[in-house]
Amino acid sequence: MVFSISQAFVRYIRKMEKFSFQISGGDYQNIGYVSNTIKKILNTRKISAVNSRRIAVSIFEVETNIILYARRGTIEIELDNSSVVVAANDEGKGIENVWLAMQEGYTTANEEIRRLGFGAGLGLSNINNNADILWISSKVNIGTCLILVFLI
């Protein structure tokens, strides 16, 4: 259910350039791959440094959460001259209380994750501070879907 909504949304955004990435849960070594790849692509487009920065920061947090907390997921990024849309879907444990998860400092990260410097509970608030629109939908033990819209 969670997934079909976002897929419908993504289909709705037509005529946009599209990039798609598969993410594996637990793949710590690759944290930052999607965001840095997209940042490089954006830097070749007519897009301001401020915009490319806030998009890259948000995607970094999205991919980090999938790798840390989900089994697997996809991130789809669509862009045209006026907007960038990021749709992330994962299969995993989901978020029980999205409002709580959004609070700065709230985390369920274990010791191993925190030892790496993740799990400060700042990821979703970083996204919220940087995206123009953030939409989250999650079902426990099914997965999580995020849609971010940036007006550029």
Added chain:
Amino acid sequence: MEQITVENLAEKLNLECLGGKAGLHHTVKGVYISDLLSDVVGHARESDVWVTLHTHVNIVAVATLKNLSAIIITGGRVPDKETIAACDAQQIPVLVTQHSTFHLAGQLYRLLASNEEF
């Protein structure tokens, strides 16, 4: 005021560069000190030098994402092999010091605080 490069910093503070030497010419515009990756991603500014105790490869992804000028690892910690390789690939210098974060922060402050741009 004269621009300070990563190389100038390394010389003045006796930091050893273990990787990413191709980026030693980067200009240093400020310093950010934090061991929480999301905090650095959220708040570090372009061309900042990042002081941390982390040694794993994810720090290079953060530094690349934020266009940081260099990473300094404190307390005699040594970056992982993958970290050095990634720094070489991204041309981001990774420097090490035996000093604690507190001591290094003091040194950096003395060196840079008089710089108006900083």
